[in-house]
Amino acid sequence: MIGFQNKYKTWIWPIIWALLFFALFNLFQEIFGGEARKVHKFIRQAERVVEKKNLFVCVNMISNDYADNFGNDRQSLTYLIKEIFGYYRKLFIRIEKIEIELGEEQGRAHAEILASVIGEARDNSREKIMEGERGKLKIRLKKEEREWKLLEVESFDALRIMGESVT
Numbered sequence: 720m721i722g723f724q725n726k727y728k729t730w731i732w733p734i735i736w737a738l739l740f741f742a743l744f745n746l747f748q749e750i751f752g753g754e755a756r757k758v759h760k761f762i763r764q765a766e767r768v769v770e771k772k773n774l775f776v777c778v779n780m781i782s783n784d785y786a787d788n789f790g791n792d793r794q795s796l797t798y799l800i801k802e803i804f805g806y807y808r809k810l811f812i813r814i815e816k817i818e819i820e821l822g823e824e825q826g827r828a829h830a831e832i833l834a835s836v837i838g839e840a841r842d843n844s845r846e847k848i849m850e851g852e853r854g855k856l857k858i859r860l861k862k863e864e865r866e867w868k869l870l871e872v873e874s875f876d877a878l879r880i881m882g883e884s885v886t
Contacts, residue, residue, distance in 0.1 A: 755819045758828045758860060761867040766812050766834075772804040782861050782868035803880060807838035826862035827870075831855065838880075848880055 761780070768776045778797050785793040803810075816833040833855050836848040849856075859871040 754821055754828065754862075758819050758821075758830060758867055759817060761860065762814070762817055762830060762832065762858075765869075766814055770810055770812055772807075772810065774801055774804060780869055782863060782870045784861065785870060787871050788873055803838075806840060808841050808843075809839040811837045811839070828860040828862075828867070830858050830860065832858065 765777075765780055768780070774797075777800055778793075781793050781796060783793055785791070785796060787796070791799065812834060813836075814832060814834045816831075818831045820829045822828055835850050838846045838848050840846065855874075857873040858869060860867045861870040862868070
């Protein structure tokens, strides 16, 4: 019985120390990780929110000053997101690469995202919305009220949304 307790103690302390180190490292990264880390976290949060089709959180992540090369503003983008969430039963997103560049002006950032997005429509058909190099997006972000917000989205290639090609 004594051998078991000693063996147990020799295994438990390294595990406790490893968990403590991991927790402190993540806390340090959260506090001192810098703006690039916060932008990365914003993009990953947006990925989860879109997959869950949470319209209210999505809209909250968009800047009031949003404008893109398709002529959308915040209101029309909100309507488009609502239509997309209604058309697709499920959305699957896999971000393959994120390159972040903080802008020269304070509170601005640019990111290039390479992602694959597949939408499953109500009739169970699947559609590749973005894929590989065709899934490259450039986004601009703006810091508003200490939070990053989406300011612009630019697509390098035509996207296929709700059965139609969008350029």
